[in-house]
Amino acid sequence: MNIIETHSLGKSYGTTKALHDCNLAIPEGHVAALVGPNGAGKSTLLNLAVGLAAPTSGELSVLGGYRAGSLPALDGIGFVAQDTPLYKNLSAADMLHLTRNLNRHFDQAYAEARLAELGIPQKRKAGKLSGGQQAQLALTLALARRPRLLVLDEPVAMLDPIARHDFMATVLTAATDDGVSVLLSSHVLAELERVADYLIMMSLGRIQVAGEVDDLLAGHRVLTGPTAEAGRYDERTVVHVRGGDAQAHLLVRSTADDPVPRGWEAHPVGLEELALAYLREPGAAALPGPVPSWDADPAEMTR
């Protein structure tokens, strides 16, 4: 079952195309990371997925075929928006009360147990909680709705390292215990290797990379060798080139079984290095299945 599936999805705001021809099929059971520069369309895609906005073109279904924004879709998706918004003047207990009354399902006992475990006093006003506690409260509200998909927009951007670690531990524990699928956008590349097992990269309103992390890492290598010979590589397989006058590093789409030319060394690539390379090459793409219709140079496409 695909937790999110899009076909030629597009979203325009006036004449601005925020999303363009996006094709995605994220299987359930993953912690999927959504990565891309500011303005790439990440928040737009998340807002469409949770039903806060409607597509301009194309299709988007969630939880195995429900239209985004439909009642079963709303019930089955928990969303924590950027900056974990809360009513600052309401106490934690009042936030639970409010959320319980605004939703068809709300597990009050679960929410209270979580707050107790986190040491968040129920009587304290949300605005008086620490940043980490506010984020945890917002997360608790989303999880207590017992969603099948948890969507998080830049959840840890404002948190200190310990709060960030504890927040992600909560998210991942929910994924372990309840099998909740997770889709989160993040700029913290260094953390993704630990957290995500599915990667979606966006650039210029399009999907640039999508796939299971293991497959992506197995399908890319870094080749190091003399700069003078760097040109011999097929342009279609080279994602990114770094190097000086003498030595060059090529990130290429290639598996460990592919032969390495004499004088060159092949290294496996890490997720952060892979993501950085694609961020620096907005025109490159690594997508499964049929290639979407790109305006870009065909040499930059992949199979």
Add this chain to the structure above:
Amino acid sequence: MAIGQRDSDRVGAQNSPIEFRLDPASGVPTYLQLVHQVEHALRLGYLKPGDQLPKVRDVVASLAINPNTVSKAYRELETKGLIVGRPGQGTFILATLSQVALPELTGLRRSLRGWLAKADTAGLDESGISALVASELRGFYERRSGSRSSAPSGETEGVA
């Protein structure tokens, strides 16, 4: 670093003699770091047959890592015959890692020391020696696994 050491984390860890750690700078994939740590603990005797490994949930909670990563590490260890998962109970150490017999190990150690002295005399410093050893070690196993996996395809090419 005492990160994420809430009481809930510690409860599960009591069941296992070891706790995992992660080195993000190592460049080693997370699941392999877990595999290596179990193997290392087996070699050094921290883990014995019958011991329990930390529960997946506890590893996830204390390291904030993807549960599939932990499962993958445990699957790998299970494939190697080192551990066994018992549904509803947990994951347990099955075998100990076969060690080289002590006299043999002493001999290997002695010849390595001799080589190290030669490298030192030749002018290599510590980092130079480690780089050389790491590179040769990698090359050695790559050649070995490479010659094993590519042999059949090489033969067919020869026939054609």
